[in-house]
Amino acid sequence: MTRAPARAPAAYWPLAAALGGLALAATLASLLVGYVHLDVVAALGDVAHGRRSLPALVLVELRLPRAALGCAVGFSLGLTGAAMQGLLRNPLADPGVVGVSGGAALGAVVVFYCGLAGAFALALPLGGVAGAFLAALALYALAGRGAGTMTLILAGVTINSFAGALTALALNLSPNPYAAYEIVFWLMGSLADRSLPQLWLALPLMLVGWALLLSSAPALDALTLGEDTATSLGFDLKRLRLTLVAGSALAVGSAVAVTGAIGFVGLVVPHLLRPLVGHRPGRLLLVSALGGAIALLVADIAVRLLPIHPELRLGVVTALIGAPFLLSLIDRLRREA
Amino acid sequence: MTTRTPHGLALLRLCLLALIAALAGAGAAQAADAAGKPRRIVSINMCMDELVLRLADRDAIASVTWLSQDPRNANMADAARGLPANNGLAEEALTYHPDLVLAGPFTERSTVALLNEVGAPLVEFDVPETFDDVRRQIREVAAVLGETERGEALVAEIDRRLAGISLDPSRPPLRAIILRPNGFTVGPGSLVDEILRRAGMANLAAGLDIGAYQQIPLERLALLDADVLIVDSEIVGAPSLATEALDHPIVAELSHSMKVVSLPSRLWTCAGPALVDAIQRLVDATDGAAARGKRN
Numbered sequence: 001m002t003r004a005p006a007r008a009p010a011a012y013w014p015l016a017a018a019l020g021g022l023a024l025a026a027t028l029a030s031l032l033v034g035y036v037h038l039d040v041v042a043a044l045g046d047v048a049h050g051r052r053s054l055p056a057l058v059l060v061e062l063r064l065p066r067a068a069l070g071c072a073v074g075f076s077l078g079l080t081g082a083a084m085q086g087l088l089r090n091p092l093a094d095p096g097v098v099g100v101s102g103g104a105a106l107g108a109v110v111v112f113y114c115g116l117a118g119a120f121a122l123a124l125p126l127g128g129v130a131g132a133f134l135a136a137l138a139l140y141a142l143a144g145r146g147a148g149t150m151t152l153i154l155a156g157v158t159i160n161s162f163a164g165a166l167t168a169l170a171l172n173l174s175p176n177p178y179a180a181y182e183i184v185f186w187l188m189g190s191l192a193d194r195s196l197p198q199l200w201l202a203l204p205l206m207l208v209g210w211a212l213l214l215s216s217a218p219a220l221d222a223l224t225l226g227e228d229t230a231t232s233l234g235f236d237l238k239r240l241r242l243t244l245v246a247g248s249a250l251a252v253g254s255a256v257a258v259t260g261a262i263g264f265v266g267l268v269v270p271h272l273l274r275p276l277v278g279h280r281p282g283r284l285l286l287v288s289a290l291g292g293a294i295a296l297l298v299a300d301i302a303v304r305l306l307p308i309h310p311e312l313r314l315g316v317v318t319a320l321i322g323a324p325f326l327l328s329l330i331d332r333l334r335r336e337a
Numbered sequence: 338m339t340t341r342t343p344h345g346l347a348l349l350r351l352c353l354l355a356l357i358a359a360l361a362g363a364g365a366a367q368a369a370d371a372a373g374k375p376r377r378i379v380s381i382n383m384c385m386d387e388l389v390l391r392l393a394d395r396d397a398i399a400s401v402t403w404l405s406q407d408p409r410n411a412n413m414a415d416a417a418r419g420l421p422a423n424n425g426l427a428e429e430a431l432t433y434h435p436d437l438v439l440a441g442p443f444t445e446r447s448t449v450a451l452l453n454e455v456g457a458p459l460v461e462f463d464v465p466e467t468f469d470d471v472r473r474q475i476r477e478v479a480a481v482l483g484e485t486e487r488g489e490a491l492v493a494e495i496d497r498r499l500a501g502i503s504l505d506p507s508r509p510p511l512r513a514i515i516l517r518p519n520g521f522t523v524g525p526g527s528l529v530d531e532i533l534r535r536a537g538m539a540n541l542a543a544g545l546d547i548g549a550y551q552q553i554p555l556e557r558l559a560l561l562d563a564d565v566l567i568v569d570s571e572i573v574g575a576p577s578l579a580t581e582a583l584d585h586p587i588v589a590e591l592s593h594s595m596k597v598v599s600l601p602s603r604l605w606t607c608a609g610p611a612l613v614d615a616i617q618r619l620v621d622a623t624d625g626a627a628a629r630g631k632r633n
Contacts, residue, residue, distance in 0.1 A: 035554045052593060054559055061587040062556045118576050178518060178579035185578055193520060193555045195585050310552040 012283055015276055019290035023071060026297035030067035031059070033301045038063070065199045066191050070297045072199075073191075073259050076206050076251035078292015079285055081266020083213045086220040086281030087244045088143070090152050091271060091329065095252045096263030098143075098152065099159030100135045104249075104256035105186040106163045106170070107131020111257075113174040125202050128257030133249035135159050140245060149333055188315030189260025191300050202254040209250030210289070212243050217282030224281060262315045264322020265292050271329065374483035375437035375458075381425040381448070382441030383411060384607035385462060388478045389439060390416045391609065392487045399433035409574065410603055412611045427451040437481060467531055471495070471608040491610070498613040502535065502620060510539040511623055513565040514558060516588070517602070518579035522553045529605050532612060536619035538565060555587055565596045565623055598622040 032040055038055055046056035077095065084093040084100075095101045111117050111127030142155035167186055171179045219240045222230040227237060256262075269291040270284055277283040299318055303311045377399040380386045386405035389398055390413040403422040408414035423429040427448040430438050438459045440449055452459045460481050465471045472492050479488020513533055515523045523529040524542035527550065533540045541561050547553065558566075568583055591597065604615035 035557050036560050038556075038560070052590065054562055054594065057587055057590050058556050058559050061585075061590060062559070112576060115576055174575050174577070176575035176577040176580070178577040179575070182578045193582060193585060195587075197586065311554075
């Protein structure tokens, strides 16, 4: 009934543990890499003794939030990509491609530039979550059940350009002269000079989103058997959809609110890892999340090591790698059809 | 077939130019008054606004930019408020039938080209990079305004006040770095660099491989271990990511190990006496501060 695995899948838990180890290593590497040489051991010593030396400050206030956000945002993007591809049963469903990230950027922009985030800090990630939720609902309404790839992409293009236009409008209406030029950050995100408060704002909402998405694994596996079979197995599909939409909105919305939209991670990573878990969407979730964290951290280390100044935006790097990948994927889907 | 479109465009362009010229022409015909001074001055650049407001007769000013009416941007906001404001567009400038339009280096090139094409009396000025440039620019603007004497008086006032700034000659220069919105810093080859020098500071941006105006990662800035960090913390109003960069927690933490001085950018953006205020403010704020080399 379901598609037989092309080759024997790797054992699941060893695979997840290996990816988890790699993600941890990439996070540590991100702490070590920077624009300037930093004696991390001495800095750690200063941190341990409560000394506010410059290296200790740089490690705690700049490198730690950057590495931790890289890991958490990558985890969110990889996880959401895998979950949306499972829900829509379409390999092109990536939060960036289908407009969920664009909606999140719009929500965050409205909350940030109207000054609400200044009065109540949590409003910023909540704005991102609300925008992502509305975009995900719109997507599901337009291209939800059993819609073809064409419909999905068209719906995504529409939501993306509409959210992008409203974002530009909101920035233009801001009385701050800098605002209009800041659309680049929101559409092509970055981890540069992020701060600990931003990490603490986004992380709790992301954690709730991760829990919702990961808890849907058995239902997603059942969904591959068809909606009727899944229902007869006792899964409430309405609840599943709502859980996945809410989980995606929480994970991606809060991420975009602090780093801007970073595309294609949720598209490329699940696709590369899918054969390793025997094409089971439930098993793909955790594996893809860890893969997303590794991918984003490696990309962020690369932008700091490349001799291009000011540094390339992270969203530019992921798009440079991801867009050709999307094209080849579309080409293959077309030939298979 | 292929030549038709360009022809059509050229014709349309000609019509537009004729229309604009007609709009402008009516007044521009009788250009200056008897003394040769322009009587309908339009400035479409914020720095030109300030010099026009300082040097020209008030009733000779037809319009200044909207930027100059905001006291957060401009030093002459009170004087600018009663005057009609423009957004720096050619079309707007022409509606005042100007006999002199003053533009800056950041004026849209298409605006400049259009004004030149319809024959509007346009004079463009550059960004001063040194105090010599400032003196020259004040004299040049005064000359086109027909207010040479007032120009000389303004230059003399600036020089007198510059001479009044006293530094402790025994103190080695303080090592300073500037942090502007969006994480930009200002390097050599800029007026700001000379302001720092005259305030007894050495700009650390000179040692970095960056130009006159470039972004600097906060990590690099923090590890420079400067004596003085100069920020503009008087920025108020609507939020932006650009200004949020100045609120990064590490900037607050750095104030424990270095002197953080606030300097609003309106004091050092344009040619004028405010530049001396900027120097004086830096001198006052670092009075008694010792350079790192001396402490060790």
